[in-house]
Amino acid sequence: MKAYISNLPVLTSPDKGETLYVYLAASKESISAVLTAERARSQIPIYFVSRTLQGAEVNYLELEKLTLALVHTARKLPRAETTEEEEIPSTQIIVPPIEHGEWKLFTDRASSFDGSRAGLMLDSPEGKEFTYALRFEFSTTNNEAEYEALLAELRLAMDLNIQYLKVFVDSQLVANQVAGTFEARSPTIQQYLTKLKELKVQFKGFEIEHVKRSQNKKADALSKLASITFTHLAKEVLVETLEHGSIEAEEICDLYPDEEDTWMKPIKDYLAYELLPEDKGDARKIRIKAPSYKLQDGKLYRKSFLTPWLRCVGPSQATIIIQEMHEGVCGFHAGPRSIVAKIMRLGYYWLTMHQDTVTTLQTCESCQIHAKVQKQPKQELIFVLSAWPFAK
Structure with a gap:
């Protein structure tokens, strides 16, 4: 091993007008490239670069990895300084494209x-x-x-x-x-x-x-x-x-993420990709509703008159919100109308808010146990007079 390290080739500078050769290599987790020149019937290394593949790059095809190695090498190569008297043709050097913006x-x-x-x-x-x-x-x-x-x-x-x-x-x-x-x-x-x-x-x-x-x-x-x-x-x-390090900061995430196929999907598709349902009637409804909604960071929001933008949620999140507002830590077992108003003040919205709230509250066991017992008859009593004593 020591003999191999001691005999490693030394990188040299290319001569003017010399032809250079690029050798690319790609493995499962890394890519590399070496720039060489042929001198005295032997390959002399000029420049070497390597890089570890990250994320989705590991799943690239072999040809894609070699292309990535070529692009990475072109970006790492030092640029030659030229003067006005001596200009290098653009075909002799590889200049990486500058991204717009x-x-x-x-x-x-x-x-x-x-x-x-x-x-x-x-x-x-x-x-x-x-x-x-x-x-x-x-x-x-x-x-x-x-x-x-x-x-x-x-x-x-x-x-x-x-x-x-x-x-x-x-x-x-x-x-x-x-x-x-x-x-x-x-x-x-x-x-x-x-x-x-x-x-x-x-x-x-x-x-x-x-x-x-x-x-x-x-x-x-x-x-x-x-x-x-x-x-x-x-x-x-x-x-x-x-005040705190980035790796120590607490992250807040939804315990119940948004479902994919909900009432929000057609509106999201129209706002993001301008996709409409095939049915003309449904497509017309989406066009009318879309101006009242906004898509930001993958979340759908609805415009409100008296409050800021309302976060749109799906059925699973809606059920949790209703239960938390009604019987959670801040719940007070109020009626459907008060619960819906409180949910909107907190910034949430979905289409069937009132109907879902009534259905959920009807299954509340505490409300049924502690509810007032109605003793008054639901209908007026009708008196039946006997034609003679002891008549049935």
Whole structure:
């Protein structure tokens, strides 16, 4: 093994006008490529790059993996600097396509005696800059603070509905761990990477690149300013204080997720894909109802006159909401009309609210036991006079 390592070929620089060859390789979990040149009847390596496959990339076909290796190599290759007198034809180099609307995000972390800080600088495709500062109220290591800043910037990009994002960090370790080149052995860093992968899939295009600290001066200045005071930053820089770590934050999820085939499906299909039922009458009803609804983050909302947008729910969630409002922790065993009004004030809606509430409340055992007993006859009594005594 020692002899093999000592005899490894050394990467060299290509000569001017020299023909280069690219060799691609793909395995089940990784891809790699090597750029070589033929000199003295032997292959001399020029450039080498490898990457670990992530997520759905593991299930790619062999040809798709090789194509991905070629694209990844083209993006990693250093660009040759040219002058006006000497221009390289576009057919000799591979330039990766720039995604339309790509945002650039620079981040840096700074430490002080009372905690870690981070500065974020977001550049829009039009050239506008957005500055952002973070302050951590919990103890973190240097790498953990880098990941906290990275997760915070991804959440910020998601709030701005950014589709294509390229992140620049001055930590080579974090950049390579996120890209899959380096392996994370710490359990805490592995949790951060898992959280990061969950957010990465929300973007159509995501890249991370390591930059030198001298190229990241603005983000470094923001991270240091956040540790001084917030008073002078309030008007110029957005400042956020993180009280808990991202991997420690509690996540709230629906115990009863929305069903797929409900009354909401035709409206969702029309708002998202403009699909209508085949029946003309049903299609006309959907067109009339659609302006009163809005689709956001996969959830359907209905416009209300006196309250904010109402979250539309399915049958399973509707049953749980009725039971909680009627006999739950905040329930007071009220009638159907009061329960429906309370549900709408809390921001929920479905088509058969009144009918479902009446049906559910009729099965409440406590209401039946403690209900007032009606002693008055339901109909008026009719007196029957006897024709003679003891007549039946």
